[in-house]
Structures are given as structure tokens and as C-alpha cells.
Amino acid sequence: MTDTTQPFTYTLEAQDGRARAGRFSTPHGDLLTPVFAPVGTAATVKAITPAQLTEIGASLVLSNTYHLYLRPGDELVAEMGGLHEFMQWHGPMLTDSGGFQVFSLGDSSNISDEGVTFRSHIDGSTHHFTPESSVKIQENLGADIIMAFDECADPYDYDYSLKAMHRTHAWLERCLQAKSRADQALFGIVQGGIHPDLRRQSAEFVASMDTPGIAIGGLSVGETKAEMHAALEVVDPILPENKPRYLMGVGTPEDLVNGVARGVDIFDCVLPTRLGRNNAAMLRSGGRLNLKNAPFANDPNPIDAHCTCYTCRTFTRAYLRHLIISKEMLSATLLSIHNLHTLIQLAKDIRQSVQAGTFEDDFADLLVKPE
């Protein structure tokens, strides 16, 4: 992909209500937003080859600082030519900062303003992350978009959310200080749980920083859809129009529609691949379908008759169910292809609707209108 624009500029191409269609340039190509990014935690989108990712239509792929630092080690990845070269994905990439894992893995024994001491889930060994070390690791990995080191709190706990928000802000400033590579875009992260005043304060702070993009974190971690929507509605008008907004870790079809309706441009989620491996499929029309269910045993139809993915073009539900029930590893690949394609294509369809000015009508069935 040739890049004719300045890296890390965001161009707002169309707007329909609060829904946006845009273009974000990276050194490995442009992101046409809204966009859905598959998650490849350990430098692989589980069960999917890079060639398959391309065929599915993926543009942005995520990987994870925490996991790659522990194994194989970020310095080894750098020695092997960086993450793009290492995993042979030559499109845009994003690495998470490791903050989420350090906290969600639970064994972060010692959290202070300075950083976090935690234990490896692999061998129990003790490690320490700071905003500076997270940036250093992400520079070794070499993704196009890197994330600030943040603290993701229990969204309902006001005092903790407040404390984590302030810490996240201070850490963002340190990440920006520590950053040394010009070919990577560092995104700050808005926190604040489900609390409107904190979300507002956090959005204002992160918006005031000089970053090419802004992430919204700490959502889809146990709160209700209504609470997530409300948080997005508080943040949306505060964030600058000329930067992409990335809603971290969120990605069911209805979440994409409702996120875009509230100004979000970038999504990522493990759900399509995890559900693919765990034997459920998602349908764009008609909701979710659990292919394990007995009635599909002799069903000659594809998962989704309207879907154009390789799996739906080629295989029957009966065959796919057989693979699942027999625990054949091909099932993970074929169902992940379908689920990823569904979300990636949905994001593209949304983009087209926004450009056409028909977003609300086209997605009325999934849309919960903003307040």
C-alpha cells in the first residue's frame, strides 16, 4: 500500500448525525473508518493466516505488549525485524500497552503511581511495568499505533475510578515523554468508569494532549449497554473532530452500530475469534446462531445466506457442525473467518451508509438512538 498522505493524519470524509466516516493514515497504509480490528494477542490472529486476513478484508490488526514481552520477548521481535516482519502482516498494526492485562490477570501485587509489579501467568516470575517500559517495549515491537499505559478500574467503584483516571492521565504524560519513534502514533486513553463527571474530565484531559488519536477504555467490562452508551455520549462532543476515536475491546454487531452512532471510528474485539473457536457463530441478520445445536446436524444451508465470506460461500451448517462436534481444528478457522468477516464487512457497510447519509435507516434494527 502506498501512502500519499502525511502519516497519522485523520481526514473526516463524511458525517451523518454523530456517525463519522474517515481516513487515518499510517506508515503501513490507510485505515478507512469505521473499522473493526481483529485481535492477534500473541502475534497471531488465532487460527487465521495473514493471507486469510487479507481475503477477509482486515486492515488493522492488534497485538499485545504484555504477551509478547513475556514470550518471545520484545527484543527478540525487534531483532527479527519488528512485529510486521515477524508475523508477516504488512498492514497497519496496533499494540495494546499491557495495562489491561496487568490488571485483569489479577496478580498485580503492587500498583503505585510509579508502575505495576505483576507475576507472569506463564511461569510466575515477577515483572515490573511502567509507562516508560511499556513505551519502550512497544517501540521494540514496532506497531503503527501504540497505546498509553493505563489503569482499568472497576467501572462501578467511583473512588477507584477516580484514582485510576488520575493515574492514567499522569501515565499518558510520561508515555509521551518517553516516546522516541516518529513512525508510531501514541493514543491516550479516556477512563472514568460509568461516571459521567469522570468521563467528562478524562475526555477533556486526553483531548488536551498532543496525540494523533484517542482511545476510550474501561468499557464493556461488566456495565450495561445503556451505561456504555451514556459514557460514549458524554465523551463524544468533547473529543476533537480531527482525531480518530478508538473504543477498546468492544465488538458485537450492535456495539459497532451504537458505537459509530456515538462518534467512534475504530473497534477491536476478541469475540469473533473466541466465539469461532468456542463453536458459535454470529449472524448479521437474525442475530446469533449457535452451530452446536442439534437441529443443524443435517442443515444444508450456509451459516448466513447473505454472507459472502469463504466459509458461507463454501460449506453447509451440517458440515461445520460436524467439524465442531468432532473437535476438528478446521472449525476454528472456518468459523473465525465467518465471524471476522461479518464484523469487518459490517464496519465497511456502516462506512458506506454514513457516506450516503443513510446510517440511521440502514441500521435501524440494531441502533439504539443516542439521547
Add this chain to the structure above:
RNA sequence: GGGCAGGUACCCAAGCGGCCAAAGGGGACUGACUGUAAAUCAGUUGUCAGACGACUUCGGGGGUUCGAAUCCCUCCCUGCCCA
């Protein structure tokens, strides 16, 4: 023909007088999964009932006992060994 070991729910398999509608696996069925310690996790699995509970089960038949999957008799079947 003789000897030995067995026959338990869809399958394998524990139990060897009451706490047994019967452990544990497997299979089957159902559900969950949102910046991936996940090809993971949870529930159900004799019948009827929402639950209490009721009813029919441990190769067949017959006994012993207040009470049997568990003890006795007998028949049938399976595996292994010896002739």
C-alpha cells in the same frame, strides 16, 4: 467338559445389606464468552412434577431380610485359562 473372572443407566466404570436413582469418566443436550492465561468455562443427562415427592431400574427368575445393586439358589450370557 473343567477352572477362573465378569454381567450396573446411551458407553466405560465405581459401589458389595440401609446414608443408592446409584461416584467418576466419556458421549449427548443446553448456556456463557467484549483492549484473548480460553479449541475455554458452567448446567442438565431413569420417568412424571415448579419444588416436596411419587414411580420404574443395577443380566432373567426365585428366595433370605424390617430393608438387597450388594447375601443365597437357579437359569442365561461374555471373557480368559486348562482339557
